[in-house]
Amino acid sequence: xxxxxxxxxxxxxxxxxxxxxxxxxxxxxxxxxxxxxxxxxxxxxxxxxxxxxxxxxxxxxxxxxxxxxxxxxxxxxxxxxxxxxxxxxxxxxxxxxxxxxxxxxxxxxx
Amino acid sequence: xxxxxxxxxxxxxxxxxxxxxxxxxxxxxxxxxxxxxxxxxxxxxxxxxxxxxxxxxxxxxxxxxxxxxxxxxxxxxxxxxxxxxxxxxxxxxxxxxxxxxxxxxxxxxx
DNA sequence: TATATTAATCGTACATTTGCGATGAACTTA
DNA sequence: TAAGTTCATCGCAAATGTACGATTAATATA
Numbered sequence: 655x656x657x658x659x660x661x662x663x664x665x666x667x668x669x670x671x672x673x674x675x676x677x678x679x680x681x682x683x684x685x686x687x688x689x690x691x692x693x694x695x696x697x698x699x700x701x702x703x704x705x706x707x708x709x710x711x712x713x714x715x716x717x718x719x720x721x722x723x724x725x726x727x728x729x730x731x732x733x734x735x736x737x738x739x740x741x742x743x744x745x746x747x748x749x750x751x752x753x754x755x756x757x758x759x760x761x762x763x764x
Numbered sequence: 765x766x767x768x769x770x771x772x773x774x775x776x777x778x779x780x781x782x783x784x785x786x787x788x789x790x791x792x793x794x795x796x797x798x799x800x801x802x803x804x805x806x807x808x809x810x811x812x813x814x815x816x817x818x819x820x821x822x823x824x825x826x827x828x829x830x831x832x833x834x835x836x837x838x839x840x841x842x843x844x845x846x847x848x849x850x851x852x853x854x855x856x857x858x859x860x861x862x863x864x865x866x867x868x869x870x871x872x873x874x
Numbered sequence: 875t876a877t878a879t880t881a882a883t884c885g886t887a888c889a890t891t892t893g894c895g896a897t898g899a900a901c902t903t904a
Numbered sequence: 905t906a907a908g909t910t911c912a913t914c915g916c917a918a919a920t921g922t923a924c925g926a927t928t929a930a931t932a933t934a
Contacts, residue, residue, distance in 0.1 A: 662791075662792075662815070662816055662817075664791040664792075664794075664795060668791045668794045668795055668798070669791050671788065671794055672788065672789055672790055672791040672793075672794050675785045675786075675787075675788035675789040675794075676785075676786075676789030676790070677785075677789075678781065678782065678785035678789075679782055679785040679786030679787075679788075679789045680782055680786070680921090680922085681772075681774040681778045681779050681782040682772075682774075682922095683782075684774075684778045684781055684782050684785075684863075685774060685778055687863075688778070688866070691866050697880080697881090698880075698881055698882090699879095699880070699881080705772070706772055707772075707923080707924095708923070708924055708925075709880090709881070709882095710881090710882080710883080710884095710923080710924070710925075710926090711922070711923055711924070712881095713881060713882055713883080714882095714883095714921090714922075714923085715922090716881095716882095717882080717883095718921090729930090729931095731880085731930070731931045731932070732878090732879055732880045732881080732930065732931045732932065733879085733880060733881080734880080734881065734882090743864070746864065747864035747865075750860045750861075750864065751860075751861070751864075753794075753797075754853070754856065754857035754860065754861075755857075756798070756801050790891090790892085792892095807910080807911090808910075808911055808912090809909095809910070809911085817893080817894095818893070818894055818895075819910090819911075819912095820893085820894070820895075820896090820911090820912080820913080820914095821892070821893055821894070822911095823911060823912055823913080824891090824892075824893085824912090824913095825892090826911095826912095827912080827913095828891095839900090839901095841900070841901045841902075841910085842900070842901050842902065842908090842909055842910045842911080843909085843910060843911080844910080844911065844912090
């Protein structure tokens with residue numbers, strides 16, 4: 655990557671939807687988000703009971719979701735409480751919604 | 765990957781949305797799909813004019829979109845015509861739609 | 875202060891992704 | 905048949921992702 659064609663510039667929207675999609679691109683992270691829906695909030699430890707993965711691995715997935723802006727964590731010592739980041743969630747929802755309706759071209763492929 | 769926790773089983777829906785999301789997780793592929801919307805169809809060569817990437821690289825991205833089921837190619841010798849795979853597109857749209865509405869939990873994070 | 879709990883981070887191993895140029899396969903046209 | 909066009913695939917290099925155990929940091933409690 656980034657060898658000769660150095661830093662292609664994409665539209666902001668393009669970058670954003672790709673960033674969200676990338677964060678959603680692993681079943682473990684989908685499961686975490688689904689769990690967050692059911693529970694509305696959760697601690698890292700809760701996920702250890704749901705997912706057969708090491709604590710450090712789950713922590714890493716949480717970090718990716720957090721970096722993408724899809725979740726947020728608040729300290730509740732000695733735990734950390736995670737929940738959906740509503741603002742960005744709405745943003746992502748809108749982006750995907752627009753993306754998928756745009757490409758609904760019925761006349762396609764003459 | 766796949767070191768000790770060998771083959772976690774996820775729900776089919778979870779696997780599917782992650783698969784689609786992964787394919788959408790790169791700005792080049794988002795741009796290809798947006799281009800397919802504008803043009804309704806396109807050849808690999810068309811994308812060479814739109815994206816500053818090597819032909820082999822674009823071909824690889826097309827393969828990933830095809831493997832995920834989001835696009836399909838039909839031979840039109842000596843070219844190959846790509847367009848959105850309507851069936852799977854609708855499927856993906858529905859999956860994301862459901863996913864994003866599920867997690868709209870306003871009461872979140874007590 | 876010492877111990878326990880919780881979760882992030884570090885270091886490591888291996889797989890996958892992304893990019894390139896070169897080559898090969900399929901088909902047209904001269 | 906030979907040459908040209910189009911695109912896939914191969915082989916390689918570098919970056920990134922996924923998983924683990926071990927360690928560290930922060931806080932609460934004995």
